[in-house]
Amino acid sequence: MTPPEPRRRSASAHLAILEATWEEVVEKGYAGLTVEGIAARAGVGKQTVYRWWPSKAAVLLEALNARTAQTSDFPDTGDIAADLAGQITGVAEFLASDGGVVFKALLAGAQSDPELAEDIRRQVIEPRTQACADRLAKAQAAGELRADVDPVDIVELVYAPLYYRLILGTRPISAPDMRHQLDRVLAGLRA
Amino acid sequence: MTPPEPRRRSASAHLAILEATWEEVVEKGYAGLTVEGIAARAGVGKQTVYRWWPSKAAVLLEALNARTAQTSDFPDTGDIAADLAGQITGVAEFLASDGGVVFKALLAGAQSDPELAEDIRRQVIEPRTQACADRLAKAQAAGELRADVDPVDIVELVYAPLYYRLILGTRPISAPDMRHQLDRVLAGLRA
Amino acid sequence: MTPPEPRRRSASAHLAILEATWEEVVEKGYAGLTVEGIAARAGVGKQTVYRWWPSKAAVLLEALNARTAQTSDFPDTGDIAADLAGQITGVAEFLASDGGVVFKALLAGAQSDPELAEDIRRQVIEPRTQACADRLAKAQAAGELRADVDPVDIVELVYAPLYYRLILGTRPISAPDMRHQLDRVLAGLRA
Amino acid sequence: MTPPEPRRRSASAHLAILEATWEEVVEKGYAGLTVEGIAARAGVGKQTVYRWWPSKAAVLLEALNARTAQTSDFPDTGDIAADLAGQITGVAEFLASDGGVVFKALLAGAQSDPELAEDIRRQVIEPRTQACADRLAKAQAAGELRADVDPVDIVELVYAPLYYRLILGTRPISAPDMRHQLDRVLAGLRA
DNA sequence: ACTTAACCGAGACGGTACGTCGTGTCTTGGT
């Protein structure tokens, strides 16, 4: 739900809404997240929220994006194992923090809202998947990894355990754990 | 004065509620699932729902369990790869059907309800995880797999891609895809 | 807007709403009268108001009726002038009190709501008009008044000055004033 | 530093607003009359309405005045009965048309707005009352009418039935009806 | 002819109330 072109949109209200949304969801969880609550905490009329976003989930998505915008391209030191380990550590740390709570909330919301699901995929998942897949393709070309596996499948194998823990809550997400799992995945993919 | 366990619970109402819940969630999604809707479709008073379950999610969990109760123990043909492939095929087929929709709904609900999350883990995840981990331990003992990896970690590696697709919706869940991913995981775990 | 047959209607909520409505309208005027305010003061959910009345004006009408139900039949002492004077004094006193404020509010509301207008006519105006007209017809038969004027026209002549002052607010409604006006009307109607 | 009275008011916007107001109130009634609707129909910004009038009712009052400005002084043919009949016919015809709808709307609005009520009295009611009362005083001096009744009371008696029908809607306002009522009133007032 | 400031349309803003929906509890008959 990218908001319409900001014609004469109030920057301060916009920002206050994103901040308020983040705080509300961290405090009260997704079920306790309310457009009314967001507007009240942001000191804004409800209409101002509805004017620019179609649902509370869309606000939440933008609030999340606003905090993770920088994470764009993938490192390339020539050592794919190290590069992946570095990335997965960062993601693990993010998901173990408030960011994880918010992201989980977003995924929950997406389940009843196909448009939101599509937006999450397009804005959050795909860019990162693509960057990672590109790096993996280079590693395959360099002979570091088997070339007979679709890089997108590798991305799935590498990141899936993170989401598994995030969603099922079987065990907490810890960076060392996730790196171990990464090692095991890579063990089956070497050239 | 010892009351008979389930006092005078109406079996027919109970069943009608589970059926109605399943249909409602498949038709309208989790967000459109309502105790009122369930009661109305089941031809039952709301109170009858509230009497036996704490929340709509709990009903949904029981509705799911009622449809998957049989799946309890893990096959053991002596060939761990074949056994895992068989299991994962079954799970993939289940999650690709209405069952997947309902399970996804349940996970969404669990995100705002720690008790439900705990119930899902205990009733759905852990028994299956345990059964699978036991089978994996036997395979390790038989020298089919590396013994230096916690079987629970292996379960995570093996099933995570399924949940990844279920939750993120990046690509549809297909049994052959999931078997390919399984092969790659196992490639890194052979003794 | 006669409320639907009170199937299992809560008598206490019903009453609290009527009381609250009266107080609210007296305190804040018709423009300040709010279903939300009524519900809050009555300690009742908004839905409970909407369940039984189609609009705030309908509640107000019933609140008014609840306070004037007794005023039904017309005295008959054999002296039409005295009987009319007695009645008009009572009405003047009522309209000069809080009742006037409420009644005026009701008329204002009726202006944008034809159904309410109809209800006011049927429940408030017509019964009283009819009773008065009947008494006037007897007076005509008894030779006290000209028989060539429709009694309903006489009712109009007799009561119109009251409404004139109520609505236009040119001068306050006072019982002696209204009796003087009555005298002048009757002066033209003697047999 | 004395600003020229109506500084640089746009005559066309002003007029468009009055027209739009009249049309809106006739179409949708007073309750459906909104400043937003007026501004939109007049092709004008809301601010332009608020700049010149304190409320929608004030606009309505001016819109009404703009259509009835001419009606100023009272005829004097020497026959008070004929003069009153002529006047009342005109008023009845006006009130039976769209003008009645608008005037009724205005009275409704005045009920929650004492300032508006005062304005209506001063601008609409009193000038006409005064003109009529003056003519009546002359009639009393000429011996056409009893001199022991305050002319303002007579105005009230004469016009009240009109307002009675306008507000209560018991019967439609028709010029012949109103003239009959006038006759009966005058019957009691002859010298 | 050229500033320059009031006025214009448009419409975003913080608010209040709307009338509706669903929650979870409570009450009333009926079986």
Place this chain on the structure above:
DNA sequence: ACCAAGACACGACGTACCGTCTCGGTTAAGT
């Protein structure tokens, strides 16, 4: 005793207008 039906207090929904507030863009004085 338990049930269906549904009223109840409550809280959030998404919408409509309120009256105030910028925004540029005319437009008519007053130089």
